[in-house]
Every structure is written in C-alpha cells, then in structure tokens.
Amino acid sequence: MRAMEIGDTSVMMAIGVKKTELRNITEQDLSSVTDFESLKLLWPTSILGNCTF
Numbered sequence: 810m811r812a813m814e815i816g817d818t819s820v821m822m823a824i825g826v827k828k829t830e831l832r833n834i835t836e837q838d839l840s841s842v843t844d845f846e847s848l849k850l851l852w853p854t855s856i857l858g859n860c861t862f
Contacts, residue, residue, distance in 0.1 A: 830856045 812820035834856055842848045845862065852860040 827856075 811817075812824065830853075834853060837851065837853070839848075839851065842851065849860050854860070
C-alpha cells in the first residue's frame with residue numbers, strides 16, 4: 810500500500826513479481842521427491858528462503 814501511496818512503480822513491480830512467484834510455486838513438479846533430501850534439492854530459496862528443516 811505504501812508503494813502505491815507514494816507512486817513507487819519499481820517497488821510495485823517487484824511486489825507483483827514476488828506475488829506471481831508465490832502463486833506459481835504450487836505448479837512445481839514434486840513427483841521426484843522421495844525424502845527430505847530430494848525435497849531440499851528442489852527448495853526454491855529465491856522465493857521461500859533457506860530450507861531450515
């Protein structure tokens with residue numbers, strides 16, 4: 810909201826990109842995941858941060 814209030818289009822664009830990434834994360838193919846180690850290899854750190862489990 811603050812970015813909209815001050816008209817900061819670059820922040821608004823960055824927020825839009827992040828929201829799209831979060832929405833699309835559910836489309837990731839997890840069929841190869843058999844254990845926690847294989848899940849960690851697919852963990853999207855750019856979206857969710859470092860895997861802590």
